[in-house]
Amino acid sequence: MGWFILSKYYRLTDEVPVYAAALLFDPRKRIAYIKQNWPKEWHKDTIASATAFWRKEFNYEQASDHPSAPTSMPPPLAKKPNQLAILSKKLEVRTINASDRDDFTSFISVDATDIPPDCTPLEWWCQPQQRKPYPKLSRTAICILSIPAESSEPERTFSGARRTCSWDRLRITRKNIEMIECTGHWLRQGLIRPLHENGMDLIGLPRSEGDSQDVDDDSGHYFDWY
Secondary structure: OHHHHHHHHHHHOOOOOHHHHHHHHOOOOHHHHHHHHOOHHHHHHHHHHHHHHHHHHOOOOOOOOOOOOOOOOOOOOOOOOOHHHHHHHHHOOOOOOHHHOOHHHHHHHOOOOOOOOOOOHHHHHHOHHHHOOOHHHHHHHHHHHOOOOOOHHHHHHHHHHHHHOOOOOOOOOHHHHHHHHHHHHHHHOOOOOOHHHOOOOOOOOOOOOOOOOOOOHHHHHHHHHO
16 A cells, blocks of 8 residues: 555656656766666656756757847858868768757766765755856756755745735835845845855845935835844
8 A cells, every 4th residue: 555655646746847857967866866766667758758848948048148249241152062072071070069969868867976975966066067067957957956845944935925014014015025035034044144244245234323325115124024
């Protein structure tokens, strides 16, 4: 009976490929973990759904911040190639274009690697050494591995947002609510520190005396929250 229940919930993960993707993004597991520990009949569908999820949701070109190059003059008409040039072209070794490479398939197919015991897969992906060779893949991994494993923390955050938006503070915009809840959570978790604790300066923290600044009502609510 126990295996029946476990199999039932395992099969539900087919509808949500994020679970399998989280395993594949773990550098200690990758595709070898699934092939070693999951039933063989699950391998093909699981990997295919995770790959399709990556290609549909994340494998797209990012908008470039650099201005486009000015349009140059059209090149002169090429001369008709001779037979020697045609033969040389056929004998050239065809290389794989970097833009055509599937980073997801390349990453999960290599051997698993160990990471330091005090380093989580999410922290590993946040390192510049991983983000530079895999810019799109690292953003995908960070997005997926940041999903809470349980719903308890999101529910607590949701309840806290309701206390923040009391009946006499309903003018707070959605953007400010997000700022308040995220900053408060980061402070409670010790991820950031305010300036008076030798940490980073936070937008919205009250300034010292003599450094007064006019604020609107919404910003005032932000100060009251602290």
